[in-house]
Amino acid sequence: xxxxxxxxxxxxxxxxxxxxxxxxxxxxxxxxxxxxxxxxxxxxxxxxxxxxxxxxxxxxxxxxxxxxxxxxxxxxxxxxxxxxxxxxxxxxxxxxxxxxxxxxxxxxxxxxxxxxxxxxxxxxxxxxxxxxxxxxxxxxxxxxxxxxxxxxxxxxxxxxxxxxxxxxxxxxxxxxxxxxxx
Numbered sequence: 001x002x003x004x005x006x007x008x009x010x011x012x013x014x015x016x017x018x019x020x021x022x023x024x025x026x027x028x029x030x031x032x033x034x035x036x037x038x039x040x041x042x043x044x045x046x047x048x049x050x051x052x053x054x055x056x057x058x059x060x061x062x063x064x065x066x067x068x069x070x071x072x073x074x075x076x077x078x079x080x081x082x083x084x085x086x087x088x089x090x091x092x093x094x095x096x097x098x099x100x101x102x103x104x105x106x107x108x109x110x111x112x113x114x115x116x117x118x119x120x121x122x123x124x125x126x127x128x129x130x131x132x133x134x135x136x137x138x139x140x141x142x143x144x145x146x147x148x149x150x151x152x153x154x155x156x157x158x159x160x161x162x163x164x165x166x167x168x169x170x171x172x173x174x175x176x177x178x179x180x181x182x
Contacts, residue, residue, distance in 0.1 A: 004110055004118040007090035007103065010177045012114040018080050021087045021175075022073040030163065031069050038065030048143040064138060072131035072156065079123035084114040087123070088175055089167045104164040108157055124160065129153035 013021065025031055039061035043053065051057045080087050090112055092103035111121040132152030136144040166173045171180075 004090065004103075004106060004112055006093050006099070007112075008093060008178050008180070009116075010088065010090070010175075012116070013086055013088070015081050018087055019077055022077040022080075025076075025087075026066075026070050026073040031066070031073075034159070035062050035066040035069060038062075038068075048140045050140040050142060064135065067138065068131050068135045068152065071134045072127045075127035075130045076123050079126055083119075083122055085119065085121065085123045086112045086114060088112075088178065089164045091168050091171075091174065091178060100168050101165075104161060104168050107164050108161040125157070128156035128160070132156065 039058055042048075042051075042061040042065070043058050046053065051060045076087060079085070089107055092100045094100055094103070107121075109121055109125065110118055111124060113119050129150065132155075133146070133149035135152055136146075136149050139148065163173075167178075
């Protein structure tokens with residue numbers, strides 16, 4: 001199940017390369033747009049309710065979402081470096097949509113290591129749930145339970161899967177070294 005066979009290959013990232021990847025995830029388009037979308041969803045659902053509505057409330061929600069992303073990428077970088085995991089998504093070389101979609105699902109929970117082998121994506125999963133719990137420290141009481149942090153972790157993994165899906169089927173969303181068609 002966890003083997004990432006039939007995917008594109010690229011040279012492993014150095015620690016600096018992993019750092020740059022995580023900085024882009026936080027400060028690049030995905031990070032900033034993601035924080036804005038998260039703030040918009042919170043604004044639309046008035047979550048947390050203590051923050052109310054208006055520009056100030058949107059700012060709090062944006063800062064919270066951005067802080068969660070920054071925390072997640074920091075955790076990711078430390079774990080990816082220590083565990084020799086590659087943070088990139090590797091598109092499938094298969095032709096069928098089913099096989100390519102299955103690759104998307106697998107790479108949400110499995111990753112390529114620096115040595116080219118497949119492994120459980122410890123950095124991805126631990127950072128998603130770790131950041132989900134860290135966000136509890138600045139959330140109001142209505143939104144800072146362990147279950148809220150767990151929910152944030154699952155939402156983060158779902159967003160990772162959505163990002164993988166985009167990278168699988170829209171090459172311009174991939175890192176440059178993986179943009180050739182599978």
